Amino acid sequence: MKLTTKGRYAVTAMLDLSLNSDNGPVSLLEISDRQSISLSYLEQLFSKLRRQGLVKSMRGPGGGYSLSRTPDEIAISSIIMAVDENLDVTNCGNATGGCNEDNKRCLTHNLWMDLSNRIQSFLDDISLQDMMDKSDVIEVAARQNSKRKETRINLPDSL
Helix, strand or coil, X not given: CCCXXXXXXXXXXXXXXXXXXXXXXXXXXXXXXXXXXXXXXXXHHHHHHHHCCCEEEECCCCCEEEECCCHHHCEHHHHHHHCCCCCCCCCCCCXXXXXXXXXXXXXXXXXXXXXXXXXXXXXXXXXXXXXXXXXXXXXXXXXXXXXXXXXXXXXXXXX
């Protein structure tokens, strides 16, 4: 299994949304600025997250995204799967076998299936709230938010 940027960015963006939604919906532009993720990429990810019922969107001034459930009800695995990431580490990509040309299991199929199941279980057991409670996550979020405030303060008057 290789977790692509799609899964990594989706988890990062959802964690950012969780940490910054105290004052209402969060715009994708704000997440993009804080996390250095392309706005168009975030739009694609959040479209999938919304379809899977993990976020809800609000249009208009002051609009943006908010979680559709509390952070303790959203498992990291559900975020990754919502953006079409595969947590299967088998080479064949399925639980029944069919690993090679003659559609039979390979020698190590069960080993890789067990690893896939452990990864899934591990990510099932971690919620957004668990991540929000980590001191290092809190420190990084505080640094990102203070950096953003400094940038806003230092903008030229002509803007």
